[in-house]
Amino acid sequence: METIRVLNVVTKMDAAGIETLLMNFYRNIDRTKIQFDFLTHRSEKGFYDDEILGLGGKIFHIPPINPLKHKEYLSALDEFFNNHKEYKIVHSHINTYSMYPLRAAMKVGVPVRIAHSHISNVPLDLKTPFRIYTKKNLKKYSTNNFACSEMAGKWLFGSEAVGRENFKKIINSIDASKYIYDEETRSRIRSQMGLEGKFVIGHIGRFNKQKNHKFLIDVFKEIYKINPNSILMLVGEGELQSSSIKDVEDLGLKENVIFTGVRSDIHELLQAMDVFVFPSLYEGLGIVAVEAQAAGLHCVVSDTIPKEAFITNLIKSISLKSSVMSWAGEILKYNNHYKRSNTYNQIFSNDYDIKKTVLLLEDFYFKNSKE
Structure with missing residues (x-):
């Protein structure tokens, strides 16, 4: 059986909450069947980079999202996905900004495009208009919507989306x-x-x-x-x-x-x-x-x-x-x-043990990689 490679889109693989969760998934998933690769938005080395490479994963880098250099960022995404058409599953963890990598993935025909909500609010700041735009348009490009809680799901996808078939609550579980x-x-x-x-x-x-x-x-x-x-x-x-x-x-x-x-x-x-x-x-x-x-x-x-x-x-x-x-x-x-x-x-x-969540993810990846 061919190994399924899942591309996870992240900011940087440092020792923060989302990244630690992903590493918990990665360490416990059956890596003979599913491998994780990472597209990061930073060029510098992350806390988990050495472990990722040791587990058989690949790490790619593109520049960070910058509203003042919007065209350069979009071009970098298009170039990446045009050069890496091997991915059938793209799993994005950058909240509202997931719109951009998932749109680029859709352009090259990636069939499974997951937007994953890890937060339930963001305070107002200079980037708020940018977030409103990406949040509004995100669902045009995601095929599946995941969230760590119902509150996080409603915040990113809307209350009506939480009840739909393409929504899943993926609990932030631990060992x-x-x-x-x-x-x-x-x-x-x-x-x-x-x-x-x-x-x-x-x-x-x-x-x-x-x-x-x-x-x-x-x-x-x-x-x-x-x-x-x-x-x-x-x-x-x-x-x-x-x-x-x-x-x-x-x-x-x-x-x-x-x-x-x-x-x-x-x-x-x-x-x-x-x-x-x-x-x-x-x-x-x-x-x-x-x-x-x-x-x-x-x-x-x-x-x-x-x-x-x-x-x-x-x-x-x-x-x-x-x-x-x-x-x-x-x-x-x-x-x-x-x-x-x-x-x-x-x-x-209460289903917070990592082994249960990993089985759920494995089942999803297997099922959708065949469709």
Whole structure:
């Protein structure tokens, strides 16, 4: 049987939410039958590039989307697809902008063109008119519409599209067994990081406006006033990291905030935390909140997180309109060490284990590659 090669269209294969999800799929899919290739919108090397090449994937590069260089971008897409007519399935993960690669793919007769929604909102900015245009026209060029949650699907494709046959909800699943709480791992990581006896509040996410780090740091300031033994662990990198570091320094919290950078041991860092806090302005799902629950960790999240992420009784939402003191009070409820539980069965029974999702994807790719 000939191997099916699926072209995934992404921004760059860095260690962010969408990219980590794709790598979870890629590691667990049957690569003797299905191979992933990646068309990225950056020329520089991504965090996952070496692993992709090691797994047998190919990586292609085109320039980033730039409204001021629109024609050059469209030409680059046309040139790519004219030179790579071997792809029968193109799976695009760049939200509204998926319109462009899927249109270029349609021009050369690619039969299966998937638009995948990973977010449920984008704030207004200078690119808003550009997004409105691409969002309006996207469905002309996609044959199939995927989303990580119903909210994400309605945002990108419209409420009516979610009920159609060509729509699928593809859950942002994880290797749940990897996250099962382990006291030995917790002790080892806390010892390595000098966290013994500390109240550790964790957050995982790219430093950008969406993740709302400034608000989180303000909340932590209130927690620190009440419990100076508290530590805020911020995992990730991004364009707003330097301003977050400055905020921490200006508030006199430098000794109590850890910036870990990008890490490949998220499953172990979650063991070391005492509570996970996720005050995002918007999310398509919020896969890290699922990972935190899989680690038996209590989670305090914003009311923008889709209902699909509420898998266990460990997760509590608070309005972003609530005061920093309200958030601090909720987080401080977990100040005293509590008994962590094994939530694997709950994760699995709610279809968040990667093995189930991969079977669904494999079935879709097999079926549609033959049509």
